[in-house]
Amino acid sequence: MSIIISMVPATLMVATPIIIAALGGLFSERSGIVNICIEGIMMVGGFAGATVCVLLESHPTFGPYAGWLGLLAGLVVGIIYSLLLAVSTINFKADHTIAGTAINLLATGITVYLCQIIFGQQRTVAFSKGISKMKEIPLLSDIPVIGEAFTGIYPTIFIALILVVVTWFIVYKTRFGLRMRSCGENPHAAASMGIDVYKTRYVAVMISGAFAGLAGAIMVLTNGIQYTASSIHGVGFIAIAALIFGKWNPLGTLGAGLFFGFSSALGVYASMIPILNLIPSEFFSCIPYVLTIIALIIFSGKAVGPKASGQIYDAGKR
């Protein structure tokens, strides 16, 4: 029991960036743009977050908030970087997967290049604090026995939870959300109703970039001590898995993100748990990916994903 309780903070730490990045992917996919470059945007966001944190840490006034300003930087840079995806797929009608692959590859190059220019090494300088853990959470930490699970967790999980609600509200309860979904289902029908498909998709991709950039910064500033080329190590792709496993809906994505976070924490803690310690840790690393394939087989035949996702929109084509 005590092991399970001590796994909660680790689970939440791993799950936070997965959930936020997957929500980002949700916006873009729901508008009809396949966002395979979540990984790359997370890298750029993580790099920006770490860099801003390192540079501001010793500043007299901004110093105490360096971590949070780092998150902001990740978000802003994520938006800017996602414009590459928006311009190439929306204006220049590039294949979404190919453009996304190029943007992913570029992210590794550009972030480490900038590290070399700014810090003279292939990684950022280590920051001393990043985002600190919360000592305790009012009310939750006071609960006997399980209260212990809520001590020493990062405040960023609350950002993720808030974003889940916000995403749900935007997607299902606002005019923009309805328009966005219609662009992802049938852009020509949407256009015939007077919706500006280009603009809607632009906004959706930029929101997606903001979320992914934020997720990258959170990951580096909570999970790591500096940005390196392997800081993100495939979490962007786990986020895509979480999005699919959560059936392209915010609450499902939250569940999938938490579950993948748990399976990853289990990989670390399994050696301390009887029976589970017989299973190799690689098995736990594979879980998200294998389950996503199984989920896809189960979902198949039922329309769950956005129908027009990945199709190139050409206003002149019918």
Place this chain on the structure above:
Amino acid sequence: MSKKYEKILIPVIAIILGILLGCIILIISGQDVGALFNGLVKSATGFDFSKPSSGLNLRYPGEFLVSSMPIILTGLAIGFAYRCGMFNIGAEGQVIVGSLASCMVAILVPMPPVVGVIVCLFAGGLAGALWAFIPGILKCRFNISEVVTGIMLNYTALYGANYFLKGLPESTTTRTVDIPANASLSSEFLSSITNHSRLHWGFILVIICVIAYWFIIEKTSFGYSLRATGFNKEGARYAGIKVNKSTILSIMISGFFAGLAGAVILQGTFGYGRVMSAAENYGFDGISVALVGGCNAIGILLSGLLFGLLKVTQPLLQTSGIPKEIGDIISSSIVFFVAIQYAIKYVLTKIELRKGKAQSKKAGDVQ
């Protein structure tokens, strides 16, 4: 503008733009642009402009070929599936399982020379083909995007392979034992003529594969049905082509090429199995190679050499004082420019229109 002309022109423009962008980035960040070109020439020929008296060092071209071999093979893999309308982003995973299979056979099964090499290569290719069968069958049976399955299988392969590699006899946590000489592609002779580079016999396999690719795609009825399927699925079905069969076969052959790439890396370049914490992007490099090469055999060979050159030059750049990631930036931006060829075509037609107008104006003057 004719289609054929465009097919060559667009990649060339993309390559020029990519290199130009790289130079601009170097200049803005205050780096030495000359070192980039010196590095590229040195890697390709072994000639160093800063030390012209030292002559040609053939080690550099040797290593250049070594780094090109696997990505030409993954380029063939991506290109083959792409011609049939499949985007085999799972090539990365197929490289990993190919490497694993060839490693396991090499270490566990004692074999005579030559036969050992061929059996291990074949094992790698077969493993890649079987790994590629999964996205293929899921696409045909359940209409699941091969891109998503491919990505998921890449990571499954990465972690799964590590488990098996560590389980081989006498493996450490980072690597296996060296594979027996009978299964190795490395050659004393090739190494000695290239000043102790790692050049190995894999290049013969690469040449065979390039020819096989060209022959299957262009000269057989199977290749024709593949291209027809990629061009218009419903049309192909109407013409009596078994679309599902050609889809699955195309991605399996694609996987075979990727698996071979994995085997070549293992049997030639390194000579032992490595436990990896992250993928090495051979599959993703293959995407770049295939797209820039226009998915045809000669194009893939040439663009594979280009990307191999950019890759092998990187450490050289770092030692001459410029950040080696400029190589990644150039190669990824080339792919990006190929991806937005719509924009390049648009500019080209604009230029052509203007030329046409100018010509008709001139003609008017004469009259």
